Structures are given as structure tokens and as C-alpha cells.
Amino acid sequence: MVSLCCGNLEIEGESSSAVATYLRVKELDLIFDLGRCPMSFIGTSHVFISHFHLDHYFGIPIYVSQRWLNGIPPGNIYVPKEGTDQLRELIERISLLDCGKVWDYHLTPVEVGDNIPFRENLVAHVLPLDHRVPSVGYLVCERRAKLKSEFFGLPGPEIARLRRDGVAVTDRVELPLIAYLGDTRTVAIDSHPLLKQCQVLICECTFLLPEHRARAAQTMHLHLDTLPALLEMFESEHIILTHFSRRYPPEMIRKRIHAVLSPEDRSRVQLLI
Numbered sequence: 141m142v143s144l145c146c147g148n149l150e151i152e153g154e155s156s157s158a159v160a161t162y163l164r165v166k167e168l169d170l171i172f173d174l175g176r177c178p179m180s181f182i183g184t185s186h187v188f189i190s191h192f193h194l195d196h197y198f199g200i201p202i203y204v205s206q207r208w209l210n211g212i213p214p215g216n217i218y219v220p221k222e223g224t225d226q227l228r229e230l231i232e233r234i235s236l237l238d239c240g241k242v243w244d245y246h247l248t249p250v251e252v253g254d255n256i257p258f259r260e261n262l263v264a265h266v267l268p269l270d271h272r273v274p275s276v277g278y279l280v281c282e283r284r285a286k287l288k289s290e291f292f293g294l295p296g297p298e299i300a301r302l303r304r305d306g307v308a309v310t311d312r313v314e315l316p317l318i319a320y321l322g323d324t325r326t327v328a329i330d331s332h333p334l335l336k337q338c339q340v341l342i343c344e345c346t347f348l349l350p351e352h353r354a355r356a357a358q359t360m361h362l363h364l365d366t367l368p369a370l371l372e373m374f375e376s377e378h379i380i381l382t383h384f385s386r387r388y389p390p391e392m393i394r395k396r397i398h399a400v401l402s403p404e405d406r407s408r409v410q411l412l413i
């Protein structure tokens with residue numbers, strides 16, 4: 141399993157097109173996609189699934205059953221609403237086949253535009269993607285209270301007094317921490333006003349070679365051709381590229397990506413290979 145450091149977040153997992161993508165951010169207690177489920181992911185409470193291609197959700201039954209077997213309360217699994225009922229049926233059938241009982245599990249259907257509060261101060265915004273089956277991205281933001289500008293410079297006890305008197309002294313602001321863009325052909329940067337500022341961007345880049353342009357279009361994946369323009373749209377300090385086609389050896393991936401990156405982008409881009 142690969143582990144990449146992005147400031148104070150560590151992204152662990154693996155990602156290979158059509159094989160499996162599963163990524164965990166331990167500090168945020170979340171998983172993006174679960175194409176397989178390593179045992180070390182079982183204790184993580186929140187799972188955000190991008191779409192129902194097997195390489196992105198095949199690990200769900202293991203996640204659900206291992207939590208159940210170990211007496212851990214069900215995790216929160218968020219899935220695109222199209223397909224939720226089929227997944228439910230699948231989990232229950234596997235569960236009955238496995239032990240004659242239905243495991244405890246918790247699925248939440250999501251759709252583009254949803255805001256999902258999870259943990260005390262985090263929210264996931266559901267973003268539109270563009271793929272062969274309904275596919276969503278996630279932008280996870282930290283919610284913070286920020287002192288309203290009219291109270292800047294006031295001494296602490298004075299602010300405390302205003303608060304006691306019922307004055308709303310703070311605004312709620314959101315800090316975009318991490319965005320996950322699973323399988324997609326295009327990226328709609330305007331789908332959320334904070335998307336371009338996310339500190340960490342995880343984005344697929346399945347196809348690299350000129351002869352695979354048609355394949356990228358047909359299977360609705362990103363191609364290296366579009367990468368420079370895409371990176372230019374993002375202010376992110378850290379960018380992780382994922383989901384490379386398994387036809388490319390790692391050395392070739394490094395070389396091809398390196399060749400199209402500007403010197404600034406070379407210092408912020410990491411490859412999950």
C-alpha cells in the first residue's frame with residue numbers, strides 16, 4: 141500500500157484502473173472508494189463511494205462484515221443514489237449466504253449538490269462527475285467559526301460579554317481540505333466555489349499515450365492531454381494523480397507525467413502508483 145504525505149494529511153491506499161481504488165485519510169476518519177478493503181481500513185468510520193464500477197466498491201461487503209464480526213458499530217457508507225437499492229440487495233444476499241443473517245450496515249444515498257455533515261466539524265459536498273455510470277466527487281471542508289470583521293480588535297472579555305448577551309459574533313466559514321475526483325471525463329471547476337482552493341486534490345489520470353485518446357473518450361476517463369489545463373485551474377498545494385491504466389509501467393507513468401508538468405507543478409504533484 142502506498143502512503144503519500146500532503147501537509148498534515150496522509151493519503152494511504154492503492155489505485156489502478158479497472159483493478160481497485162481505495163484511499164484512506166486517517167486524520168479525517170474517511171475513505172474514498174473501496175475497490176478492495178484492507179484490514180487496516182476496517183476501523184475508519186466514513187466511506188465515500190464515487191460510483192458503481194467494481195474497482196471502486198467491491199470492498200464494501202468486507203468492510204461491512206468485518207465491522208459486524210468485530211462488534212464495531214456500522215460505518216457510514218455514502219453512495220450515489222442511483223444503484224443504492226441494488227447495492228443494498230447485494231450486501232444482504234452476500235450476508236445471508238455468508239452467515240444466514242443480515243449484517244448491520246448503514247448506507248446513505250447521495251446526489252450532486254448534497255452537503256453531508258460528518259464528524260463534529262467536517263462537511264462533504266457532493267460534486268458532479270462525467271462518467272459512463274452516475275459518478276460523483278467529494279469536496280471535504282472543515283467548518284470553523286470566524287469572528288465577524290466588525291468585532292476585530294475587541295478584547296476577549298468584551299467578545300465573551302457580547303456572546304453572553306446573545307450577539308452573533310462569529311460567521312461560519314468553510315476551509316476546503318481535500319477533493320476527491322474519481323472516474324470522470326471532465327472536471328467542472330465551478331461545481332463548487334471552494335473546489336479550486338482545496339488544499340489537497342486527488343484526481344484520476346487514467347490514460348497517457350496519444351494512441352489511447354479514443355479509449356479515454358470511449359470509457360469516459362481523463363487523458364494526459366488535458367492535465368496541464370486542469371492543474372492550472374487548481375490552487376491546491378498538493379495534487380495526487382490516481383487510477384492509471386495498468387497497461388503502463390510505473391517508470392513510464394513518471395516520465396510521461398513529468399514531461400507535461402511545469403516546474404511549479406512538479407513540486408506539488410505526486411503519483412499514486
Ligand SMILES: [Zn+2]
Pocket residue numbers: 157158161193195196323383
Ligand atoms: Zn475505475
Ligand SMILES: [Zn+2]
Pocket residue numbers: 191193271323
Ligand atoms: Zn469507472
